[in-house]
Amino acid sequence: MTETVNVIGAGLVGCLTAIALAKRNFEVVLFDYRLDPRLKSTNDRNLRSINLAISARGITSLQYVDEQISQKVLKDMIPMWGRMIHDLAGNQESQNYGLFGECINSIDRSVLNNSLLDELDGFSNISVKFGHKLSRIQFSSAKQNCIFNTDAQDQVSFEADFVVGCDGAYSTTRSQMQREVRMDYSQEYIDCCYIELYIPPAEAHNAEFGGPFQISPNHLHIWPRHNYMLIALSNGDGSFTSTFFGPWSLVESLDSRDKIQTFLTDNFPDALKLMGPDTAIEAFERNPRGALMCVECNPYHLEQGRAIILGDAAHSMVPFYGQGMNCGFEDVKVLMQLLDKHEGDRSAAFDEYSLKRHKDLVSIIKLAKDNYKEMSHGVTSRLYLIRKKLDTLLGRWLRDKWIPLYTMVSFKADIPYHQAIIKEQRQKKILTYIQQVIFAALTVGGIYSFTALRRTLKNYRR
Amino acid sequence: MTETVNVIGAGLVGCLTAIALAKRNFEVVLFDYRLDPRLKSTNDRNLRSINLAISARGITSLQYVDEQISQKVLKDMIPMWGRMIHDLAGNQESQNYGLFGECINSIDRSVLNNSLLDELDGFSNISVKFGHKLSRIQFSSAKQNCIFNTDAQDQVSFEADFVVGCDGAYSTTRSQMQREVRMDYSQEYIDCCYIELYIPPAEAHNAEFGGPFQISPNHLHIWPRHNYMLIALSNGDGSFTSTFFGPWSLVESLDSRDKIQTFLTDNFPDALKLMGPDTAIEAFERNPRGALMCVECNPYHLEQGRAIILGDAAHSMVPFYGQGMNCGFEDVKVLMQLLDKHEGDRSAAFDEYSLKRHKDLVSIIKLAKDNYKEMSHGVTSRLYLIRKKLDTLLGRWLRDKWIPLYTMVSFKADIPYHQAIIKEQRQKKILTYIQQVIFAALTVGGIYSFTALRRTLKNYRR
Structure with missing residues (x-):
């Protein structure tokens, strides 16, 4: 008999999980509280993205799940060979990431997410339900009953043999599981606020950069200023998604347009020129302030193979090692390897997952936190x-x-x-x-x- | 104008908070999800109590709030001058707690809670709503709207100027506050399960102990057996509330009446006699298994004096230093001192509370955790x-x-x-x-x- 699974969250990790499980002949229903992002106007940017850098762990995990899909969804990524450090005088200095030409790759989160969603259509055993917000889960030894509030304002429930929660840092799957298992859990906010900014494409094709880019598309740009910094990652259209990171007290002290203008002019004169001063100052003033939180927990599953959490739901980390998504994709690979090893004995696979994966997740969460210092002032x-x-x-x-x-x-x-x-x-x-x-x-x-x-x-x- | 406050949770800390605030002329509404515990039959024991040991911090905080009430509610407490260590051979050895005759005091949680509830009736500016389970809070700069599910199956809401959450380790007030503030939070389960047991009164008055006690009422009895132990605290009627503490794996391995019998006979032969072997074995098998969790968070309040959490909601700790309630009562004292210092400026008082109280709460949580080792095997x-x-x-x-x-x-x-x-x-x-x-x-x-x-x-x- 085919086993059924509810995957909660159709973000990057949720989509990959759905594909991996579908290929193992599970009957997959994938839920997301948002409406289908592919139907939205592309102008509807959420302004809280922080561009993604996909590297070896993410890529090999995608390839492990499906070589062909991996090629398709990664076709637009832009290689970044190193950091480009911008000092106050406007000098740029390149620092290679790899010793032998290895690179990480810039990719737009929503582009990647939409490509993965498109791939789901190729599977007859995956159905996707948008506009379904998980409200609670009734766990039992036989079936797990997930109850959702829909955007049509009613409640519906879907039963499955097990649940995989890929519903992010504020995971409802996780909080429902906490009612069933003694789960150690911690969340810690770091004193750092982020604001998304934007560098538009160049007005003309730039031969040196092979496109309408104002600065090198093949670097992760950093303007390190000790306890705050600006970064920028390239997009396919010649633009850059830029993010400012700084202590909350600093951001809160910049409470007028004048103060923002002075701050940006004093600290990031060259970046301000790239962004267009007026647009940048307005964006800095108006765009939402994001908080950065680390989440750790243990175990990641319920006994008898009833439920498991992957990705940010299990290990939200700060973005300073560029490993959040890579680690989430690796979660999927590790879990699938264990399911294969235990020949579909979910209970054994989930037990081993929590036991083995914990020390790796704790490690990368710590590395990511430590890397803020390196990025914002160590590099200089x-x-x-x-x-x-x-x-x-x-x-x-x-x-x-x-x-x-x-x-x-x-x-x-x-x-x-x-x-x-x-x-x-x-x-x-x-x-x-x-x-x-x-x-x-x-x-x-x-x-x-x-x-x-x-x-x-x-x-x-x- | 009189300021209004919703106090969530009519446990020990909630009751004391209500009294302290009422004496400062706030209009207090105190809510609890349970029905009035004083209406229940006294046989309806919840079997998860762990008797309380009240010591200096608890007593002085009660006195600080109200000298007269303190005398009334503490009249039944039984002084415990030291530990009584019971070895495997049945020998008893007393170890004094204080250097100069200081003692801690055994008191039944429900007796103390009921006495405090009785005292609330003396305040015209306190009203108590039982059977009100907090569902969510809508915070605003002016009023805080608390929405409750009542035992009559409907929803009601109560507005107040501010909210004090005394709703225990799984606090809903806290989780609602987490939606408003970047609150660091951690919960950690220790590998220790507890089971409540019972030593009945002696059949006759015991002259040595001044009542129908089988063993000294003026000691905290411990049967330390390295990684597990039994403790017992006296009650006014001659009985003792006893609690077994041990690793989950051990408790789970005792999965038949025979195994329990062998385990108890081998390890606690004298205690088994005191309890009555059959009753004890049945109780050990049937009584609920309790988990022990530490909770830490920071900050404890919302800005603008909108809300604050006290007691277990802010700092759940393991019971091994006998400080949980004492610390919760001290929270109330510290907060009242700050309200007085800031002359009713709640915003300033709450800010200072979080700032100052955190290091003390972190300290006692750690001490309590460390003391398990001392109690269970250090003492020998x-x-x-x-x-x-x-x-x-x-x-x-x-x-x-x-x-x-x-x-x-x-x-x-x-x-x-x-x-x-x-x-x-x-x-x-x-x-x-x-x-x-x-x-x-x-x-x-x-x-x-x-x-x-x-x-x-x-x-x-x-």
Whole structure:
């Protein structure tokens, strides 16, 4: 008999989950509280997106689920080979991400989401219900009954053998599961507000950039200013989605157009020119302020294979490592591998998922939080740059033996997040040791040189 | 104009809050989802109580709110001067709590709750609505609209200037506030299940104990068995409320009456006799299993003085320091002091409450968690007992300068929890140092004695 599943949330992770389960012959119903986003006017931007950077974990997970679909939905992504650091004087400095030309890729969230939704139509065993907001779930050992409020203002219920919650940081699936299982849970807001801004396309084709781009489309642009920063990721049409990140107190203190203008002019003069000063100042004043929250929980499932949560519902993280979606896609891959391993024994697969996945999710949540510092001011410090050069050098020399953390996280999908951290800690110790040796050598050399110089001078004076 | 307040939850903290606010001339409406507990038959025990130990912080907070009410509601409490440790052989050993005869006090939760409810009747500006389950709150800068489902199956709403949530660990007030404020929040289950048991009164008056008690009513009885334990607190009628604490896996493994019988007979033979073996085994099998959860959050209030949470809603802790209710009562005192200090400026008072109270609440939550180890096996270890003796000795010698942690937490209401921890850490270092000095002295002394002995023996042999 075919098993049935309700997947809650038709975002990126929900869509991929639906496809992966449909390919394993489950009867899938996918629900979302929004209306079909493909029917909306494309001008209806939600202004809270933060563009996506898809890298190895996301791509290999898509490929694992379906090679062909992966090719189709990723065709518009734009490779970003490195960061482009913009200093206050307007200078740009490129810092490569990979040691051997690896890149991360800019992709518009809604474009990717819509492509994935289009792919669902190819499956006869997936049906999609938009405008269905999950209200509660009645769990039982046999069937899980999901009750929804529809946009037609009535209540409907759908039974399934199990539920997969991909309904984001404020997941209702999760809160319903918490009534059934002793789930450890934490949410923590970091003191950082974000505001979406916009850099329009260039007026003409730019030969250097291969399109109507004002700045390089193949970099993730950063204007680091210590405790705040601006970033920009390219879109296919020549525009850039830009995001300002800064402490809430700072943003709240900029409470007039004049103050905003002064702030942006003083700190981001070149970016302001790219955006168009008036538009940028108005956008900064009017656009919604977003909060950044980390969510951790454990376990991720209910016993007897009744329910499981994936993606942001299980591990909302701050966007500073560009791993949120990549990690969510990897969740799907890991779960499918376990379902295959346990030959469809959901109960065993879900148990093992929670047991194994937790340390990886905790690791990437922490890495993402720590990376804010690196992005907003680490990237400009002298010591950071020296260490980074050394790290890169060793990575090139000792290929596969010495792998910089960023490479492990972004380009090595075969290294689980928690192992990346363990390996990095070992490398960090060695780096510090090398630095000390070099420093000692320089000091000894310096003393020696100084003594030699003094002797020479003495001889000279004689 | 009189300001109005909705207090959610007519448990211990909710009742005290209502009284404290009524005395400050607020118009108070107190809501509870349960029916009036005083109308229930006294046989309707909920079997999930864990008896209360009220100590200095709880008592002084009650006195601070109302001296007379405090005397009335505390009249039935039974002093407990120390722990009574029951070993496997049935030996009992008393360990005093205080250095100078201080005690904590056993009190039945429902007796105390009912007495406090009775006191509310004396206030014309308090009205109590039972059978009102909070469903949601519409917050605004002017009025807060609380919507309740009543036991008559309809919805009613009550507006007030502000809301105080005293609705326990699974607080709806808190979850409604989380929609308005970026609240850090965490809940963590500890791997410990509890089961309520019962020791009946003695058949006759026991002259030694001044009543029909089978064991001393003036001790908190503990049967420590390393990773599990049994405790018992006296009730006024000669009975004891006993609670078993142990890991979930252990409790789940005791899945037949035979296994329970063997387990209890092997580990708690004397307690089993006190309870009556058949009753105890049946109770162990049938009574509900309780989970223990820690809740932390921050901030505790909404801006503009719109809402605040007190008691378990703000800081659910495990029961191993006997501080849950004491801390909740102290919340009320601290908040009232701030309202007085800010002369009724709720906004300022609530802001300062969150700012100041957080470190104390975090401290006691941690202390309570750590004390499980001390109660369940620390109390029987040799090293622990030596250190404890030293700690007690120093506390007696250096009165007011050296205060053991337990004394600070349980008997010194003027020392905030977080300062108790700081002071304890300082004392701990000194204790360790003294231990090392003594050990060194003993070693040197030992070598000296050994050498002297050898010399004597040699002389003797000559």
